[in-house]
Amino acid sequence: xxxxxxxxxxILLMTVTFSVDVAYMQLSRTELRVATDAAARAAAEALSRRxxxxxxxxxxxxxxxxxxxxxEPLLLSDTDIIPGRSxxxxxxxxxxxxxxxxxxxxxxMGRRTTxxxxxxxxxxxxxxxxxxxxxxxxxxxxxxxxRDLALVVNHFGSMGKHDRWDGLDAAIGVFMIEIxxxxxREMISLSxxxxxxxxxxxxxxNSLLITQALDQLSPGGRTNIGDGLLAGSDSLExxxxxxxxxxxxxxIMTDGNHNAGTDPLVAAQTALNRGxxxxxxxxxxxxxxxxxxxxxxxxxxxxxxxxMFLSGEFLQNSVLEGTSFDDERHLFVAA
Numbered sequence: 001x002x003x004x005x006x007x008x009x010x011i012l013l014m015t016v017t018f019s020v021d022v023a024y025m026q027l028s029r030t031e032l033r034v035a036t037d038a039a040a041r042a043a044a045e046a047l048s049r050r051x052x053x054x055x056x057x058x059x060x061x062x063x064x065x066x067x068x069x070x071x072e073p074l075l076l077s078d079t080d081i082i083p084g085r086s087x088x089x090x091x092x093x094x095x096x097x098x099x100x101x102x103x104x105x106x107x108x109m110g111r112r113t114t115x116x117x118x119x120x121x122x123x124x125x126x127x128x129x130x131x132x133x134x135x136x137x138x139x140x141x142x143x144x145x146x147r148d149l150a151l152v153v154n155h156f157g158s159m160g161k162h163d164r165w166d167g168l169d170a171a172i173g174v175f176m177i178e179i180x181x182x183x184x185r186e187m188i189s190l191s192x193x194x195x196x197x198x199x200x201x202x203x204x205x206n207s208l209l210i211t212q213a214l215d216q217l218s219p220g221g222r223t224n225i226g227d228g229l230l231a232g233s234d235s236l237e238x239x240x241x242x243x244x245x246x247x248x249x250x251x252i253m254t255d256g257n258h259n260a261g262t263d264p265l266v267a268a269q270t271a272l273n274r275g276x277x278x279x280x281x282x283x284x285x286x287x288x289x290x291x292x293x294x295x296x297x298x299x300x301x302x303x304x305x306x307x308m309f310l311s312g313e314f315l316q317n318s319v320l321e322g323t324s325f326d327d328e329r330h331l332f333v334a335a
Contacts, residue, residue: 021123025134028070028112028121035067035074036110036138043081043106044142048185051244053083056106064110074110075117082107086143096141102245105143112136146246148187148203150232151210154225154254155217156194165219168253172214176207187243189235190214193228194221195260203241225254226262229278229295233271249277252295257288268295 039060046052046059060081064074084107085100096105112121113135120133153168179186187203190213201213232250236242250271258264271278280292 018125018129021125021134024070024124025121025136028134029136029138031067031069032074032110032112032136032138033140035064035069036108036140037142038067039064039074039076039081039110040106040108040140040142043108044144047083047103047106047245048144048146048243053103056083057081060106060108064108069110069112069118070121072118074112076108076110077117080109080111080117082109084141086141086145094141094143102247104145104245104247105141107139107141110138110140145184146186146243147184148189148236148242148246148248150189150191150203150235150248150250152191152193152197152228152232152250152252153214153217154194154223154228155192155219156221156223169214173211176210180207187241187246189232189239189241191228191231191235192217193224193231194219195224196221197224197227197231197261199231199235203235203239205241222260223254223258224261225252225258225291225295226264226267228252228254229264229267230262230270233267233274233276236276237274247277248275249279251279251281253281254288254292258291264291264295 042063043056043060047056050056057078061076064076067074082098083103084096084098084105085103086094086096086105087100089095096107098107112118114120114133116137120135123132123134126132126134151172153172155165176188179188185205187205188207188210189199189203190201190210191197191199192214200216201209204210229250229252232252236248236250268278278295280295282288282292
């Protein structure tokens with residue numbers, strides 16, 4: 001009986017010690033997950049704010065070191081922090097491409113393994129069973145979806161008909177309200193075109209300046225779609241507020257047929273060569289929808305033909321991408 005009790009006590013003790021280490025391993029995994037997520041978010045925020053991958057790497061290391069994993073700060077090496085690009089796939093999830101350009105995301109590999117900066121996690125009783133350490137790793141991708149957006153509006157003579165100008169003004173106003181409600185910081189410029197194209201407001205994050213600039217316009221002149229498109233594209237390349245790593249998008253709207261200035265297809269090719277996305281929006285029976293589809297096709301994105309006037313909500317849904325999560329832990333960071 002004494003021998004049996006002694007054996008049962010040994011088994012009980014082994015079970016207790018094993019349970020302690022198992023619980024500690026699970027705690028370490030959770031702490032590593034939290035630390036890795038925090039480091040990735042900090043890196044993505046720094047990438048957006050500083051427009052620098054080196055600043056992102058520094059931020060990831062600093063925040064990781066402020067988080068304890070198994071009683072020790074999580075240390076990261078440069079190779080644990082990978083800049084890249086997140087894109088929305090046809091399957092409905094965001095996919096990360098290491099080294100993608102321009103970078104808009106950071107992958108952080110949090111590791112407590114042999115050879116990592118922090119090393120493996122030492123166990124309390126693991127040596128009894130022949131393994132003194134525990135190894136674990138986690139990965140997280142955080143994205144900051146920055147966008148520089150050039151709005152290009154027509155104000156030639158036909159815009160004075162059927163309250164079209166008032167409709168455009170109202171739609172832009174609603175669009176700016178929608179932009180202000182997003183968690184990200186978009187920089188927006190405004191250009192207008194009729195016989196000639198004019199930069200009305202350089203890139204800004206102040207929506208009031210956009211609506212005030214629009215109020216300066218009045219309908220009149222011919223239809224110079226090509227130069228209007230170039231004015232928007234130029235603002236994304238030249239304005240002081242441009243961000244090197246932000247996606248660049250031109251939204252050009254028309255209710256007419258091109259009859260002056262630069263060929264719109266030539267202008268679209270220029271935008272494409274610069275890596276700019278172009279959305280074309282036509283409205284009214286007088287618009288050359290076929291040409292604007294060709295412009296959109298040339299610059300790879302989206303054309304919408306509307307018989308009635310566009311809305312601000314439509315503008316927002318057409319231009320801004322949705323968000324999703326993939327299995328790797330894809331985080332989106334608010335500005």
